[in-house]
Amino acid sequence: MRPIQMVDTRSQYQKIKNEVDKAVLDVMDSSAFINGPSVKEFAKNLEAYLGVKHVIPCANGTDALQIALMALDLQPGDEVITPSFTYIATTEVVALLRLKPVFVEVDRNTFCLDVVDLEKKITSKTKAIVPVHLYGQAANMEAIMAIAEKYNLFVVEDNAQAIGAEFTFSDGAIRKTGTIGHIGCTSFYPSKNLGAFGDGGAICTNDSELATKMQMIANHGQSKRYYHDVVGCNSRLDSIQAAILNIKLAHLDEYNNARQEVAAYYDKAFGSSEKLAVPAKADFASHVYHQYTLILNDVDRDGLVSFLAEKKIPAMIYYPVAGHQQKMFAQFNIGEQHLPVTDWLTERVVSLPVHSEMDNEQLEYITSAVLEFVKR
Numbered sequence: 001m002r003p004i005q006m007v008d009t010r011s012q013y014q015k016i017k018n019e020v021d022k023a024v025l026d027v028m029d030s031s032a033f034i035n036g037p038s039v040k041e042f043a044k045n046l047e048a049y050l051g052v053k054h055v056i057p058c059a060n061g062t063d064a065l066q067i068a069l070m071a072l073d074l075q076p077g078d079e080v081i082t083p084s085f086t087y088i089a090t091t092e093v094v095a096l097l098r099l100k101p102v103f104v105e106v107d108r109n110t111f112c113l114d115v116v117d118l119e120k121k122i123t124s125k126t127k128a129i130v131p132v133h134l135y136g137q138a139a140n141m142e143a144i145m146a147i148a149e150k151y152n153l154f155v156v157e158d159n160a161q162a163i164g165a166e167f168t169f170s171d172g173a174i175r176k177t178g179t180i181g182h183i184g185c186t187s188f189y190p191s192k193n194l195g196a197f198g199d200g201g202a203i204c205t206n207d208s209e210l211a212t213k214m215q216m217i218a219n220h221g222q223s224k225r226y227y228h229d230v231v232g233c234n235s236r237l238d239s240i241q242a243a244i245l246n247i248k249l250a251h252l253d254e255y256n257n258a259r260q261e262v263a264a265y266y267d268k269a270f271g272s273s274e275k276l277a278v279p280a281k282a283d284f285a286s287h288v289y290h291q292y293t294l295i296l297n298d299v300d301r302d303g304l305v306s307f308l309a310e311k312k313i314p315a316m317i318y319y320p321v322a323g324h325q326q327k328m329f330a331q332f333n334i335g336e337q338h339l340p341v342t343d344w345l346t347e348r349v350v351s352l353p354v355h356s357e358m359d360n361e362q363l364e365y366i367t368s369a370v371l372e373f374v375k376r
């Protein structure tokens with residue numbers, strides 16, 4: 001059996017090696033390392049894929065979120081509502097910009113922002129909501145957009161884990177995640193569903209004014225060379241990464257389908273176990289399984305992880321410490337936070353390997369091992 005990994009970027013690369021190697025060598029030959037033609041081409045291709053007017057490539061997903069928030073003209077102390085149950089980047093950028101993170105509860109089944117708690121967290125200082133499509137499944141964007149409209153708030157989607165996923169509105173309209181809010185942000189970190197061979201990220205929007213502004217912010221606040229109108233930063237996707245992403249984008253649906261097949265295998269194997277809750281699927285969303293995350297019911301999680309490790313099966317806890325428990329936010333006087341579902345989840349979730357390069361032999365081995373442990 002091939003070794004089992006959380007992600008297998010090497011095997012994925014081997015299948016498209018000739019194409020990728022040629023594209024990389026072409027960039028090296030041209031020496032257009034920064035803002036070469038591949039960057040523009042990738043932005044165009046991603047716009048077409050997502051069905052969005054503007055894609056602004058940048059250095060990584062964290063920068064994408066930061067640039068998005070910088071474009072909204074928020075004032076220090078303005079409140080930004082985000083889930084606590086997410087990767088730290090989502091909330092860290094809020095704090096970095098001296099905005100106040102306000103943590104919202106997540107739904108215990110879908111792991112995404114709880115829209116009932118969202119409305120409760122809105123105050124006169126709330127300016128924006130950052131929903132996260134956690135593990136690859138969309139948050140309830142229709143409800144979130146309705147609340148945002150009611151209170152006149154910006155919505156910045158953290159789409160780092162869900163590129164390619166779709167959301168179905170009640171009128172039947174289907175949109176890709178990351179294109180529904182005012183701004184969507186994504187990451188091309190190598191292990192993401194669309195992974196570069198290094199860092200990368202992108203911002204998308206249908207709002208041309210915001211697009212121009214974010215383009216400027218990502219480029220030292222300049223619209224014309226050496227004329228800097230706003231305070232910006234330096235955040236670029238390099239040409240080599242763009243050339244690789246251009247090739248991989250054509251395979252993204254195939255990669256996501258392969259992840260869905262792995263998830264279906266796990267669902268079938270674990271579905272009848274009382275000890276394991278398989279990831280719930282919301283009827284409004286497709287799921288692209290950036291992670292396959294189980295909720296354990298009365299199972300020794302550390303015991304399971306070490307049992308699997310002995311069998312050379314990796315398993316990860318995303319995330320063991322939620323945002324509201326992180327020391328970095330103490331300075332914001334967030335006070336005592338009551339997020340029982342988030343706390344409950346951080347103690348019970350476990351993520352199993354899911355990627356485009358898994359075979360049935362590996363899946364059979366993993367599922368047997370998990371079931372062996374939970375049945376003891």
Ligand SMILES: *Cc1c(COP(=O)(O)O)cnc(C)c1O
Nearest residue numbers: 060061062087089090160187189
């Ligand atoms: C990966 C990730 C990010 C950050 O992306 P980087 O490219 O690593 O900066 C932000 N939010 C979420 C939910 C992520 O999973």
